[in-house]
Amino acid sequence: MRGILSYGSYIPQWRLVRSDIPKMVGTGGGSGTRSVASFDEDTTTLGFEAARLALRAAPSGISPSALWFTTVTPAYTDKANASAIHAALRLSPDVIAADLSGSVRSSIGALCLALQADAPSIVVAADLRSGLPGSSDESEGGDAGAALLVGEGAVIAELIGTGSSTAEFTERWRTPGEMNSHVWEDRFGETRYVPFGEEAWTEALKDAGLIAEDINHVIVTGAHRRSIKVLTKRLGVQGRLIDDLGATVGWTGAASPALLLGTCLDEALPDKTIAVVSLADGADVLIFRTTPALATFAASRPTNTQAAAGKPLPYGKYLTWRGLLTVQPPNRPEPSRVSSSAAARSVDWKFSLRGHSDVLGTITTFTIDRMAHSPNPPVVFAVVDFDDGRRQSIELTDVDPDEIAIGQRVEMTFRRLFTAGGIHNYFWKARLAL
Amino acid sequence: MSPQGIKDRIAIIGMSCTKFAEHFDKGLDDLLKEAALKACRSAHVELSDIEAYWFGTAQSAMSGIALARAIGVGDKPITRVENFCATGSEALRNASYAVASGAYDIAMAIGGEKVKDSGYQGVNAAAIPDDGTGRTVTAAAMYSMIGPAYAKKYNVDLDELKRVLARIASKNHFNGARNPLAQFRKEASVDQICAMPPVAGMLGLFDCSGVADGAAAAIVVRAEDAYRYTDDPLYIKALSFVAGDGSGLLDPTYDFTTFPEIVTCVENAYSQAGITDPRAELAMAEVHDCFTPTELVLMEDLKFSHRGEAWSDISKGSFDLHGELPVNPDGGLKSFGHPVGASGLRMHYEAWLQLRNAAGEERQIDSSRGKALIHNLGGYPGEMVSFVSIVGINPG
Numbered sequence: 001m002r003g004i005l006s007y008g009s010y011i012p013q014w015r016l017v018r019s020d021i022p023k024m025v026g027t028g029g030g031s032g033t034r035s036v037a038s039f040d041e042d043t044t045t046l047g048f049e050a051a052r053l054a055l056r057a058a059p060s061g062i063s064p065s066a067l068w069f070t071t072v073t074p075a076y077t078d079k080a081n082a083s084a085i086h087a088a089l090r091l092s093p094d095v096i097a098a099d100l101s102g103s104v105r106s107s108i109g110a111l112c113l114a115l116q117a118d119a120p121s122i123v124v125a126a127d128l129r130s131g132l133p134g135s136s137d138e139s140e141g142g143d144a145g146a147a148l149l150v151g152e153g154a155v156i157a158e159l160i161g162t163g164s165s166t167a168e169f170t171e172r173w174r175t176p177g178e179m180n181s182h183v184w185e186d187r188f189g190e191t192r193y194v195p196f197g198e199e200a201w202t203e204a205l206k207d208a209g210l211i212a213e214d215i216n217h218v219i220v221t222g223a224h225r226r227s228i229k230v231l232t233k234r235l236g237v238q239g240r241l242i243d244d245l246g247a248t249v250g251w252t253g254a255a256s257p258a259l260l261l262g263t264c265l266d267e268a269l270p271d272k273t274i275a276v277v278s279l280a281d282g283a284d285v286l287i288f289r290t291t292p293a294l295a296t297f298a299a300s301r302p303t304n305t306q307a308a309a310g311k312p313l314p315y316g317k318y319l320t321w322r323g324l325l326t327v328q329p330p331n332r333p334e335p336s337r338v339s340s341s342a343a344a345r346s347v348d349w350k351f352s353l354r355g356h357s358d359v360l361g362t363i364t365t366f367t368i369d370r371m372a373h374s375p376n377p378p379v380v381f382a383v384v385d386f387d388d389g390r391r392q393s394i395e396l397t398d399v400d401p402d403e404i405a406i407g408q409r410v411e412m413t414f415r416r417l418f419t420a421g422g423i424h425n426y427f428w429k430a431r432l433a434l
Numbered sequence: 435m436s437p438q439g440i441k442d443r444i445a446i447i448g449m450s451c452t453k454f455a456e457h458f459d460k461g462l463d464d465l466l467k468e469a470a471l472k473a474c475r476s477a478h479v480e481l482s483d484i485e486a487y488w489f490g491t492a493q494s495a496m497s498g499i500a501l502a503r504a505i506g507v508g509d510k511p512i513t514r515v516e517n518f519c520a521t522g523s524e525a526l527r528n529a530s531y532a533v534a535s536g537a538y539d540i541a542m543a544i545g546g547e548k549v550k551d552s553g554y555q556g557v558n559a560a561a562i563p564d565d566g567t568g569r570t571v572t573a574a575a576m577y578s579m580i581g582p583a584y585a586k587k588y589n590v591d592l593d594e595l596k597r598v599l600a601r602i603a604s605k606n607h608f609n610g611a612r613n614p615l616a617q618f619r620k621e622a623s624v625d626q627i628c629a630m631p632p633v634a635g636m637l638g639l640f641d642c643s644g645v646a647d648g649a650a651a652a653i654v655v656r657a658e659d660a661y662r663y664t665d666d667p668l669y670i671k672a673l674s675f676v677a678g679d680g681s682g683l684l685d686p687t688y689d690f691t692t693f694p695e696i697v698t699c700v701e702n703a704y705s706q707a708g709i710t711d712p713r714a715e716l717a718m719a720e721v722h723d724c725f726t727p728t729e730l731v732l733m734e735d736l737k738f739s740h741r742g743e744a745w746s747d748i749s750k751g752s753f754d755l756h757g758e759l760p761v762n763p764d765g766g767l768k769s770f771g772h773p774v775g776a777s778g779l780r781m782h783y784e785a786w787l788q789l790r791n792a793a794g795e796e797r798q799i800d801s802s803r804g805k806a807l808i809h810n811l812g813g814y815p816g817e818m819v820s821f822v823s824i825v826g827i828n829p830g
Contacts, residue, residue, distance in 0.1 A: 338566035346565040367635035369575035391686040425566035
């Protein structure tokens with residue numbers, strides 16, 4: 001039996017209220033919210049947080065033999081990003097970690113590869129979706145990480161059928177280095193995606209030995225919103241259509257299939273069929289059947305709970321964090337780039353706190369530094385006493401300076417402190433424990 | 435730390451200090467030259483008489499060459515020393531040991547800093563290539579954690595403590611206003627100080643020391659030679675130094691109300707000098723008031739106040755210019771300014787003036803006790819270097 005052994009989702013806490021957009025730029029926006037990664041998060045850290053939760057919930061004794069990281073917006077090119085996630089997860093050096101990146105479809109591709117492998121693999125998908133101010137990509141996109149641990153044995157969802165349809169056409173695209181995507185005239189996509197979706201759907205049902213009426217839950221996601229609507233109606237599914245989180249999180253690109261599978265598995269019962277339909281450069285359909293193991297599976301942090309939570313972020317902050325608006329920083333020197341050789345020597349500390357990254361702590365004292373250099377001043381800095389007896393002085397993140405108090409519980413989160421000389425400085429911060 | 439010490443074996447025969455200010459029109463060369471020549475004049479010697487130099491600068495120069503070039507001396511041993519904000523004191527300590535050893539008969543300790551050429555606010559440490567996992571906050575933020583910890587431990591209302599801290603700054607401004615070499619020469623009231631914009635935690639702008647350019651120097655000889663140069667030398671009675679191992683920030687028992695490095699350092703200094711009741715035996719003290727909470731905790735660590743009582747002693751004026759034990763009669767870092775490499779020597783310069791009754795009418799203290807303590811630190815709570823010296827006008 002091959003399929004999903006565990007899953008983990010990470011939706012950053014910040015939410016852009018779409019109706020705030022036209023107040024500033026005069027156009028765009030909409031109703032609801034979208035998720036926004038913090039200024040110190042990128043696809044590597046989002047992916048790690050999801051992978052960490054997936055492995056925390058994994059059946060005992062199972063660890064991945066491979067890690068595949070997939071995103072449209074990698075923090076590095078040339079250099080792998082999967083290796084940072086590998087280090088932060090403290091995986092063994094003989095576990096291969098590589099990026100399968102660049103397009104929305106790369107995540108479903110990585111999942112298909114993992115499902116074909118003999119040994120357990122973890123597929124880590126993350127995306128930061130941006131668009132020009134006022135664009136629909138800006139308001140409808142969302143940031144998230146999602147991870148699936150795939151393999152044989154005690155699976156919670158068994159793969160029972162697949163179908164794919166690949167086609168070359170240019171409907172949504174970006175050249176490397178561009179922040180935002182371009183799209184072709186909307187109706188063109190529909191003439192491509194809908195028939196490809198139907199082909200893949202038919203093939204997957206046949207592979208699973210099912211008919212559309214047998215599908216209990218269906219997830220339809222992808223790069224072309226109009227086609228998703230049309231195709232969903234044509235699939236003939238009588239089961240439950242899984243909410244795409246569009247009203248709270250937005251479309252999370254490469255992370256979307258795994259994230260929505262997470263929301264489905266949060267609530268699905270054993271022995272139910274789930275179809276994942278993904279439209280990107282063709283169409284891919286994966287059909288799973290949940291197993292009795294799902295009944296006893298406890299997601300580390302349910303995807304739906306994360307989607308429903310969140311704190312509003314002013315649009316100006318969003319623009320600043322995305323590099324679309326430059327605000328006056330404190331008059332302090334820019335940090336120097338991290339020494340690669342020094343970082344390599346301390347990789348176990350820098351990337352995994354020598355295995356202590358899951359230990360909770362309590363704020364013993366703290367301060368707010370209005371003069372320190374930060375991409376998002378002021379810096380909130382705390383002395384934390386951890387439950388294993390260690391003390392560490394550490395920056396806090398995802399906090400409002402006014403809500404911090406001595407005695408609060410914190411957990412560690414993997415973040416990007418700053419970037420200098422093109423080198424991202426990854427390290428840990430603390431955030432209020434969830 | 436120095437178990438034996440060199441009590442009364444070394445004497446300071448001349449000292450100097452430049453005006454501390456934002457010297458946008460003067461370079462390090464100008465400041466060093468001015469301090470070196472003034473020190474020679476004070477000791478009635480020529481530059482050519484000086485056999486060796488210890489030159490303290492935190493980050494305005496890398497080697498002895500910077501001083502050699504500034505003073506036009508190309509054939510003498512010049513050692514650059516650096517030990518955070520205690521750099522100036524380190525220059526004096528090392529020069530004193532060199533002369534005590536007999537290797538040299540006369541040496542100069544000189545320190546200088548051009549802080550204001552960076553274009554940034556505050557004092558900024560030069561970046562050493564590292565793994566990027568170090569502290570991300572300013573010194574002000576590190577010291578700001580003392581206030582709430584102290585208030586909690588000794589059950590002092592935070593608003594009251596804020597005013598106590600402001601009183602420290604106000605006292606140092608009062609003293610600095612009477613010092614022609616100080617950077618800030620205006621008095622500031624507690625209310626004015628409390629109303630300053632926030633910098634870090636409960637600290638406002640005026641809880642932080644001034645940042646200035648400047649230089650200071652001392653010339654030392656063996657005590658038996660001192661009267662060949664001057665009738666009123668200053669004897670070095672204790673030189674103590676401790677470099678902590680930085681474990682305080684990792685120690686769950688550390689509570690941010692004391693600096694253990696300083697406690698160890700001062701106990702050794704008192705032992706070297708034979709002092710048992712500092713508050714009664716010292717005429718004055720210069721202490722490292724980089725931020726107001728530092729001076730608060732120092733009063734207890736240096737044993738001027740009992741634990742938990744510094745805040746009330748400060749409120750009572752015990753450390754005012756004409757209080758029981760004047761602390762920072764020259765205005766301290768707060769008002770005199772803090773050119774890192776010069777500050778330790780600047781502190782000794784005040785002892786040099788006060789114990790010899792040469793501080794001027796406006797701020798001359800009663801120096802009859804004849805001894806002064808100089809405390810100079812570098813680093814942060816939990817991660818600190820500490821220097822303490824005791825000097826006196828009479829041997830014995």
